Amino acid sequence: MPRLPTDRLTRKSQFSAPLVISHKANNALYVYALEARAQKLGLYKGQPLANARAMVQPLEVVTADERADAALLDAIADWCDRFTPLVSLDGACGLFLDITGASHLFGGENALLATVIQRIASHGFAVQGAIAGTSLAAKALAHFAPGSIVACGGEAQTIAPLPIAALDCDDKILHALRHAGLKSIGQVAERLHSELSERLGKRFVTRLKVMLGAEEQPLQPRRPLPDLMAEQRFAEPVVTEAVISASLLSLAESLGGILERQGSGARLLEAVFFRADGKVERIAVKTGEALRDPKVMLRLLRQKLDALADPLDPGFGFDVIRLEAVLAEETKPATVSFDSDENARRQVRFLTDRLSARFGEHRVQRFVPQQTHIPEAAGVAVPAQDSDFTGQEWILKRRTNDPPRRPLRLLQRPEEIEAGLPVAPDGPPKYFRWRQCRHDVARAEGPERIAMEWWRKQGLTRDYFRVETKDGQRFWLYRDGLYRQDGFAPRWYLQGLFA
Amino acid sequence: MSYAELAVTTNFSFLRGASHPGEFVERAGQLAYTAIGIADRNSLAGVVRAYEQWKKLENPPKLLVGARLVFRDGTPDILAYPKNRKAYGWLCRLLSIGKLRAEKGDCLLDLKDLQENRRGLLLIVMPPADAKRALPALAAFKSDVWLAASMLYTGEDRRRLRDLKAVAHAARVPLIAVNDALYHDPERRDLQDVVTCIREHVTLQEAGLKLQANAERHLKPADEMARLFSACPEAVAETVRFAGKITFTLAELGQRYPREPVPRGKTADQHLRALTEAGLRWRYPAGVPPAVAELAEKELRFIADGQIAHYFLTVHDIVKFARG
Numbered sequence: 001m002p003r004l005p006t007d008r009l010t011r012k013s014q015f016s017a018p019l020v021i022s023h024k025a026n027n028a029l030y031v032y033a034l035e036a037r038a039q040k041l042g043l044y045k046g047q048p049l050a051n052a053r054a055m056v057q058p059l060e061v062v063t064a065d066e067r068a069d070a071a072l073l074d075a076i077a078d079w080c081d082r083f084t085p086l087v088s089l090d091g092a093c094g095l096f097l098d099i100t101g102a103s104h105l106f107g108g109e110n111a112l113l114a115t116v117i118q119r120i121a122s123h124g125f126a127v128q129g130a131i132a133g134t135s136l137a138a139k140a141l142a143h144f145a146p147g148s149i150v151a152c153g154g155e156a157q158t159i160a161p162l163p164i165a166a167l168d169c170d171d172k173i174l175h176a177l178r179h180a181g182l183k184s185i186g187q188v189a190e191r192l193h194s195e196l197s198e199r200l201g202k203r204f205v206t207r208l209k210v211m212l213g214a215e216e217q218p219l220q221p222r223r224p225l226p227d228l229m230a231e232q233r234f235a236e237p238v239v240t241e242a243v244i245s246a247s248l249l250s251l252a253e254s255l256g257g258i259l260e261r262q263g264s265g266a267r268l269l270e271a272v273f274f275r276a277d278g279k280v281e282r283i284a285v286k287t288g289e290a291l292r293d294p295k296v297m298l299r300l301l302r303q304k305l306d307a308l309a310d311p312l313d314p315g316f317g318f319d320v321i322r323l324e325a326v327l328a329e330e331t332k333p334a335t336v337s338f339d340s341d342e343n344a345r346r347q348v349r350f351l352t353d354r355l356s357a358r359f360g361e362h363r364v365q366r367f368v369p370q371q372t373h374i375p376e377a378a379g380v381a382v383p384a385q386d387s388d389f390t391g392q393e394w395i396l397k398r399r400t401n402d403p404p405r406r407p408l409r410l411l412q413r414p415e416e417i418e419a420g421l422p423v424a425p426d427g428p429p430k431y432f433r434w435r436q437c438r439h440d441v442a443r444a445e446g447p448e449r450i451a452m453e454w455w456r457k458q459g460l461t462r463d464y465f466r467v468e469t470k471d472g473q474r475f476w477l478y479r480d481g482l483y484r485q486d487g488f489a490p491r492w493y494l495q496g497l498f499a
Numbered sequence: 500m501s502y503a504e505l506a507v508t509t510n511f512s513f514l515r516g517a518s519h520p521g522e523f524v525e526r527a528g529q530l531a532y533t534a535i536g537i538a539d540r541n542s543l544a545g546v547v548r549a550y551e552q553w554k555k556l557e558n559p560p561k562l563l564v565g566a567r568l569v570f571r572d573g574t575p576d577i578l579a580y581p582k583n584r585k586a587y588g589w590l591c592r593l594l595s596i597g598k599l600r601a602e603k604g605d606c607l608l609d610l611k612d613l614q615e616n617r618r619g620l621l622l623i624v625m626p627p628a629d630a631k632r633a634l635p636a637l638a639a640f641k642s643d644v645w646l647a648a649s650m651l652y653t654g655e656d657r658r659r660l661r662d663l664k665a666v667a668h669a670a671r672v673p674l675i676a677v678n679d680a681l682y683h684d685p686e687r688r689d690l691q692d693v694v695t696c697i698r699e700h701v702t703l704q705e706a707g708l709k710l711q712a713n714a715e716r717h718l719k720p721a722d723e724m725a726r727l728f729s730a731c732p733e734a735v736a737e738t739v740r741f742a743g744k745i746t747f748t749l750a751e752l753g754q755r756y757p758r759e760p761v762p763r764g765k766t767a768d769q770h771l772r773a774l775t776e777a778g779l780r781w782r783y784p785a786g787v788p789p790a791v792a793e794l795a796e797k798e799l800r801f802i803a804d805g806q807i808a809h810y811f812l813t814v815h816d817i818v819k820f821a822r823g
Contacts, residue, residue: 370707405655445658447654448712451712
């Protein structure tokens with residue numbers, strides 16, 4: 001899309017004068033992109049803006065907004081996802097689509113290329129495209145022989161007559177090639193590779209080989225490729241809830257079938273809805289356990305869809321719906337374990353999956369134990385579905401029949417209390433005031449003395465007490481620091497409540 | 500108020516204790532303890548240093564020599580203190596049994612070994628996490644057994660003391676107070692944490708619960724121990740009674756060379772003289788030169804004066820063995 005920056009503006013509003021986009025480099029303004037009208041008047045990319053202004057009057061000049069351009073390119077790439085999951089960005093205004101094994105779905109390569117070009121163009125973009133066996137060959141052809149479709153192995157022959165500018169390498173190399181009297185890619189290709197690599201570097205030779213189809217260069221996918229997927233295309237865009245649901249179910253069934261045959265299950269599911277007008281909606285659901293039961297998949301997706309802040313808007317309808325197992329994992333055959341613990345764990349995992357699908361994975365957390373004596377650091381909350389932490393289990397430190405050593409949950413931060421005098425130098429207070437309420441201590445156990453980690457931070461040694469008030473409430477208090485002879489009066493804090 | 504600390508782990512319990520034996524003895528003197536017992540992990544190595552420092556002190560506390568026996572069969576640790584010189588020999592023998600079984604630096608003991616070699620040893624069973632688990636060890640010995648109790652600010656000290664009291668009562672053994680000291684001064688907690696990390700092959704950040712939660716395992720003043728054990732004052736008094744039962748001191752240990760077998764009816768000197776004369780006849784078949792005979796006579800006299808004939812009898816055995 002050679003005019004992406006100007007197309008972005010002209011799609012929305014009309015400019016009376018020819019439009020150029022300016023860009024500041026080395027403290028001077030240059031032409032960054034320009035409309036077809038401007039090009040016809042002899043302006044060109046990279047021209048100093050002052051020169052352009054001198055040549056054409058009046059001229060509409062807008063400063064480049066690279067972020068908006070990138071966002072637009074991304075949106076177009078999103079739209080292109082309907083043709084293949086492997087879409088890759090190329091520079092500021094190009095896209096690579098890996099259509100390996102996909103073209104037959106669209107009536108062959110000719111039809112596919114025509115469809116892509118026609119549909120992008122219908123949104124008001126200047127667009128050129130080509131199909132070839134390697135990315136760089138396709139790119140060169142798209143720029144210099146748009147519309148070409150080259151069968152695998154024919155790249156060298158098709159590309160040979162293109163000018164060396166199609167090599168798309170930096171000016172130094174182009175200059176060197178011109179100096180050597182080489183005008184077309186074919187002439188360059190005839191030269192010995194050893195000679196070229198000595199003069200122009202290895203990377204240039206690699207590039208040349210890829211362009212001629214002699215070597216492969218993998219594309220960088222824009223988003224992770226799904227391990228497995230199922231998709232459904234509609235001749236007429238679908239709008240109604242019922243049809244969308246039915247389609248999701250049939251997709252879940254076919255994806256479930258593929259997973260079953262592979263002996264794997266999905267850990268990350270993504271439903272992708274391609275709207276006819278180009279907008280793409282993605283709904284991702286993470287699961288704690290590898291999943292392949294279509295009904296469960298559907299249930300998780302439904303829950304996520306129902307919980308969306310902006311409900312799924314079909315607009316003029318979806319023309320493609322795809323269900324991806326972005327992450328599939330090998331599973332053991334589904335068996336019912338006789339170990340009741342394992343079944344219970346499975347149910348908890350299923351519950352966390354459902355809750356996470358509904359409220360978001362960061363909202364459903366569980367505590368993971370940490371190796372430290374400091375109470376507030378002894379557990380950290382992590383997303384419940386995160387499998388990195390499954391090995392770390394809590395160990396019950398107290399013996400059966402003993403009261404709990406710690407409250408189940410601590411306060412966000414310890415709250416200072418006003419404490420009465422203690423019974424003994426290292427005893428609990430007789431009473432204390434917390435959140436404006438006086439509590440009289442009836443019973444107490446402690447102290448549990450915990451010193452701070454001296455290598456980490458300074459802090460006072462704490463004496464913890466489990467106290468029961470006269471009303472029967474149980475609190476976890478601590479004295480921050482020990483009583484000393486010099487009259488230092490330590491503060492008291494309340495850190496948690498026993499249930 | 501008097502107190503004796505009997506559970507002391509010095510830096511001779513490798514990578515466990517964080518103070519020198521001498522520092523413990525010196526601090527015990529400052530705190531006016533009745534006695535201090537050094538009991539390192541399956542070792543007596545630290546007691547010599549403790550003794551050296553002890554000799555320098557004026558009015559020192561009684562120095563008790565013992566070892567903390569650590570078992571491989573799940574028995575809780577037992578502090579063993581010999582009552583007298585003979586019992587000290589038995590303790591050494593017991594440790595040798597364990598060390599001969601193991602690779603260098605280790606010591607593998609079972610409760611059975613102690614049962615077979617305990618003559619004259621006073622035993623203190625250290626409290627296991629679950630007080631009841633001390634019962635088999637307590638039941639294995641008829642007399643001179645104590646159950647230790649400590650108040651280390653775990654948050655459950657009082658409840659634990661109550662449990663230990665019940666177990667001691669059930670086993671009909673006295674309860675005895677200890678502070679299970681790892682260092683003489685609370686300032687050494689940092690060092691103790693560091694040596695723990697070295698022992699466990701972890702960094703401070705990873706060590707976490709392997710470290711002690713606080714700095715309480717130091718020598719505490721007698722009245723502080725009395726306050727901590729106010730629910731059980733007899734346990735503190737028991738420490739003094741315990742120390743009173745021990746008469747052994749390191750001063751009783753002199754150089755003792757083992758006796759070589761000597762033919763019946765002869766002294767070692769006579770036997771050595773007979774061997775020397777036989778040797779001279781073998782070396783000089785033509786007659787012993789007067790100078791040599793004179794020298795031999797002079798040396799035999801010197802050996803007799805020094806009472807070191809047994810040593811030369813050992814040398815004779817080795818030479819004989821080497822000549823085949």
